[in-house]
Amino acid sequence: MIQSLTSEQIAIVLEANLTGKADGPLVSQIVIDSRNILQPENALFVALKGAKFDGHDFIEEIHALGVNVFLVSTHYKIPSKISKSAIFIQVEDTKQALQKLAAYQRHLFQGPLIGITGSNGKTIIKEWLGQILGQQYAVAKSPKSYNSQVGVPLSVFGIEAGHQLAIMEAGISRPQEMEKLANILKPQLGIFANIGTAHEEGFDSMEQKLAEKAKLFESCRFIIYRKEHAKIGQHLISVFESEKLVSWSDGIGADYVLTVKKEEDKSKILLIRPDMSVFTFHVPFTDEASLENIRHVITAALTLGMDPKLIQEGLNHLKAVDMRLTLKPGVNQSLIIDDTYNNDLAGLRLALDFMAAQRPKKRKILIISDLLQIGDISQVYEEVQKLLNYHNIDFLIGVGEDIGSLQGRLGFGSQFYRDTEELLRNLDLEFFDNDLILVTGARKFGFEAIVNLLQQRIHGTTLEINLNALTHNYNFFKTKLLPQTKVMVMVKAFAYGGGAAEIANHLQQLKADYLAVAYTDEGVALRKEGIRLPIMVLNPVQESFIHLQQYDLEPVVYSPPFFRELAKFCHVQQTVMKVHLDLDTGMHRLGFEEQHIADLLELIQKYPQLQIGSLYTHLVGADEEIHHDFTVGQLKLFMSMADEIVSKLDYVPLRHALNSAGIIRFPEYQLDMVRLGIGLYGVEVSGRFDSHLKPISTLKTTISQIKSLSKGDTIGYSRKGVMDQAGRIATIAIGYADGYDRRFSNGKGYVLIHGKKAPVIGNVCMDMAMIDISGLDEIKEGDEVVIYGPTISLKELAERIGTIPYELLTNISSRVKRVYYLD
Template identity: 60%
Template sequence: MNALTPEQIASITGGKLLGKNLPLELTRVSIDSRQILNPTQTLFVALKGAKADGAKFIPQLIEEGVQVFLVSESFQIQNKETCYIAVKDTRKALQSLAKYQRELFEKPVVSITGSNGKTIVKEWLGQILSQNYAVAKSPKSYNSQVGLPLSVFEIQPYHQVAILEVGVSKKGEMEALQAIAQPNLGVFTNIGTAHDEGFESREEKIKEKLQLFKDSALLVYNKDQKELSKIIEAAIENERLIAWSDEPGADYTRAIKFQDELTKIILIKSDLSTFTFYTRFSDQASLENLTHTIVSALSLGMLSDSIQKGINLLRQVDMRLTLKPGINDSLIIDDTYNNDLAGLRVSLDFMRQQRPKRRKILFLSEFQQQGQPEKIYPEVAELINSHSLDLVVAVGENIHPLQGLIQSEFKAFSSTQELSEWVGLENFSDDLILITGARAYHFEQIVNQLQQRIHGTTLEINLNALTHNFNFYKRRIKPETKVMVMVKAFAYGGGAVEIANHLQTLGADYLAVAFTDEGVMLRKQGIQLPIMVLNPVQESFELCKTYDLEPVVFSLEFFTSLGNWCKNNHTQLKVHLDLDTGMRRLGFEEGHLEALCNLIKTYPELIIQSLYTHLVGADEEIHRDYSQEQLDSFIRMKDQILPHLLQKPLLHALNSAGIVAFPDYQLDMVRLGIGLYGVEVTGKHDRELQAISTLKTTISQVKRIEPGETIGYSRKGRLENGGKIATLSIGYADGYDRRFSNGKGYVLIHGKKAPVIGNVCMDMVMVDVTDIEVKAGDEAIIYGSQISLKDLADRIGTIPYELLTNISSRVKRVYYLD
């Protein structure tokens, strides 16, 4: 958030200062004790929820360096050296603080509400606007009484537009959220049955949501949603409304043309101006969400060409609707945890688009939190009947009324357990199966029973562990020290785009990539952080300018070449100067400095963003004196350069090892690399970092080996006394080093070591499982929290960096929060 003192926060929230009034400027708000980045700059808001009371974590947070707490008036203060702001209601105080922060932002704010599609429209609009603007948007589905305030705190002064998702579940909630969001442009996606139980009628729910836009300059909506549009048009003046429809008479009339691979969306404005867009999406829900997105972007002044560029880059947002291969050539549509009539409509429409199968089958739980069942199930039946399903399998105590209303064959079960037992006996073959239900019914069990077992290799990335490691290093640097994170080499094998996105959320200040095309990829995926390019080439100068990338300049010749290019193209570029203090790889030496300073004067087009050097041995105590010499040399060199610069650049010398070994040389910024990924190369803090990635595969086959038989290429593998081997679905083409052959490497199966037998093959490897009970399909851990990367690297005479970066792109990356 924008910096505030405790006194200012107390004034904004109507609170009372207790304890010690500390002269601090707070720039962060946290409600989660596990996610404290800068303790001395953080206001911790002690919320009381259903599962935990935030006040219980205050003693722990004081030890971690947090000094200011927003607490309820009933909180018993124990540490008087800490600052407390006591309020009647911490949630309302958090909202007041968010309202204050929102009012500091004078640029456009877009707010989105509705029953379905809010998150998708938010994400898509954010991606499209990011083509031209710096965009702030709600993380995930942060749209509630607490989520919205947290979203507002994400808005920074440099943002040009903010997109806030807003949701309510009962009457009376929107007033507080409207005061926080205060949108300039509103989007009302649709209305469905979700949260009907919180309202007396559908009309009341619409009116509650509509309060969000009472002061909005403009509101985008779909005129074809008759109930919704009737209430909107009665409540809001026509000049503030932007309606789109598939029928003539709206501000935008839409026509859809389905082609072989692309769908054409034609929008005709009321003045007859026409806009044409192309997308790969073809289902009804995606096209509705995309139309909301396009009309919103047009309303914000974006040109159609820019919008189309954004559409071309759109990523499918997780709609909890996934197509998976099922048993016996069936197809599974996984829509688990969806329990809404509008969601069912979406999934049935998606089902209709799939290739024909022998039968169309729906697994459905009873509708929870949907209001009055007698009104819901006739609508459900009408929807089911319109899709000509062959079989409906229903679960729940109150879903039986559906039986008399549908034309399909009907089977009912009172519990998921009963259903699971029946599924085990039923013969499914060449069927198209949609599985959708409420969370309480755990329909993922049914998906697991029916989906085809897929053997393969997966690299799982734990974003919680990555956050933990980031915080580990943040706690070791001064609050004012910036952090540059290395995401070169596919983010050390973890996947640059996804990890860069997460780092952006965590508050990293800079990213660094090896080559220009890596930076271009990040920009195309919406990464907005400054990006330093370590190894630029002359051919990439134009790309650096186009995508706002900051190249490293390492020689007099390269400085001259880049300076001439900028001069000839009448432009400027931000650059970083690499000073060679002992790496002997790239960089300016002390003997180059006089010429370098002359070039700096000659080419003012090059804006010097930073001066830095590489430490070659900070991870080893034996090289400590040499590292100190490097640091001393860097200080001397920067002192010669600084007088020739118009502005002070950032200074940085410490890598992950250096942050631990030389804390007095943090300077303006540090560079976090291998440590972020869970490897503490100095060996001093191994237990404090967490492995962020787990490489795992499956057993393809188990074989019995007789004494004297050989295994694998060149007959290198032998079990002298016979035994069992398991063949795993991973090889050197996946990045599993061939040097692990013949017992050098091992994997874990059921927690037990299984040594490699014979030579590692291109796509497979064999391991000794003589003493382990295994079967085909069992999981094998290649590395992770239980297998040290350092140990594996030592076994084959390499370093953890190589093992991480060698993982092939054909290995599927899966990202999760636990």
């Protein structure tokens, strides 16, 4: 924060009621999550209500951590036991109050603020511009993609008194949101990146979305845009004075002409300025998206008066990398958190928070470079030291001149090196063993070389899991449920191919109520990885009874004989085990039928060692309208059977029947709990809310080799592929042993390279497949190939070969490396 405030000052700013003890502390930190409280004695906790939980529910817990100042709703009933030891600032709407307080802090900042909006590229433009301007100014930036109604205020609170310039991004998903963000940020310089289809469902038209986004710039002195984006230009010209508009273009007629000449792995950008002077920039990429983003950056830096030579110095350290936190398998059973572009305190805080949320390992190791922030160096590293102690780091490896100031001041082991090359020469891979390793550094240090060295050497094809998309999908389904309805999440079959341990850990962070696995060994593996949530085992066997007991797993019981066997085991072991009863209402797979109920009730009375945790049934066709009446019949039969069982118990088990499709189609039957499966992973099988879910996984591989072939040449086994005309094919590093279905052979399947379709030609092999890239330009060996993901519908691919998305997801081989990230 730019200025610390007393509780009384905050109450005045917010025009709020103040209750509680007098003489409160100065507030210098605003938090909305108990995991981010670094200095509780100086923190204000803002209780926000979201889809997952209500912050008011955690106030007593957070007060116990040492926080004494709370921003709460006027509807919140203050607990008597903390009413005299804490301060409560009461407002009608805590989110609006958070925004109002952020607007006040923004008013105190005297330096220029750059506001960025658009559909794509906002975060990359912000990060690159921050690195360029950071050579001359102490820069504050939005952490990652903090651009929402809550993210923007939190970003503003990250501006400190020593910052000279701020760069903030703003994103909206519906009308009337941007006014709130614009009122907070009030930027002097604006960048309109582009306009695309993201969040289109929230607006009546593309024109409405464009007009809403442009509201960010009402306070701007200058607004930067690309002239080729005609709709953006037309709108800006119609709304703003021409003196405010700064255009750039490939051709003449703009304020800045930035012409690109591509080379093999780099590009030249020829700048012709308004005064007709010329300068050539050199950038290390050739793809169109990066070239557009970097020209926004160059134009903004020039508009701020930065010397082109200094801009080029900054460009020398840029690379076309994903701006995201990524979790990767490492050597000796370690896990690596890749944050190899970060260079400021705000990013370090987020990376350490992400580290804290991962499943436990033997040690927490941080590999970090100098933080390239102009300002008070001693104050920056004093803050770093506090962060490391708060997050219980076990070992630090520092690279650079400034980070060495921590030497001798840490209460744990450390090593320091002058540069990355010296570290690489001395890095002993045997030092790492089952550790959690955060690698975070400024671009100039080239820390990707460290990540490459530490990564587990396995198959090059990767399955990327977007944890933010998973969170989005989980929250979407939560909005369809009553607050009291519990959520059991299916993580069987390696979490639908995504990797059970990491996904289960993320669900634990999201406060899911239950997990479900198919077999006992899956549950045992999760327990060994530190997963504490209750786990239901769908298909237990007698041989696994001892493991069910040992690892506190809850088996499904589906027949009288199985009930007896498990009950006898528990009797011999003198233990009580929670179980779940599967009631067969029409699936006719496993489960107690109506005629079994009498026997079941006798067994429950006879064997109290088995405590009934829940009663449930499987719906046969909840995703299809044609089966509506049958599904309703199943649900009514289940209710009848469950009522009969519960009437004989002196306790009430949970009841659950709805799967992902059932949550959408039959919300009136959500009962006590629902079972969320394929919907969590981004597939909405009923088709009603496809656009509301996000695919969480992207399967990628690379081009191994490119061949030029003549008309009539054949490709692959049995010569099934035939060239209709002369052209080129590419061999990609994925086959049916990786889970790429052989039915995609001979044109049934296709992949994307640089966003362009390339059909499969010939038969899919065990470890490779061939694709036809005839007519596709600028494709080379080593290029990335997308098999499926946000840009290729999994449902469409499944339909092409007559299967279902479940099969494609669960078929991905364990030899395919899973990579997890927050975008």
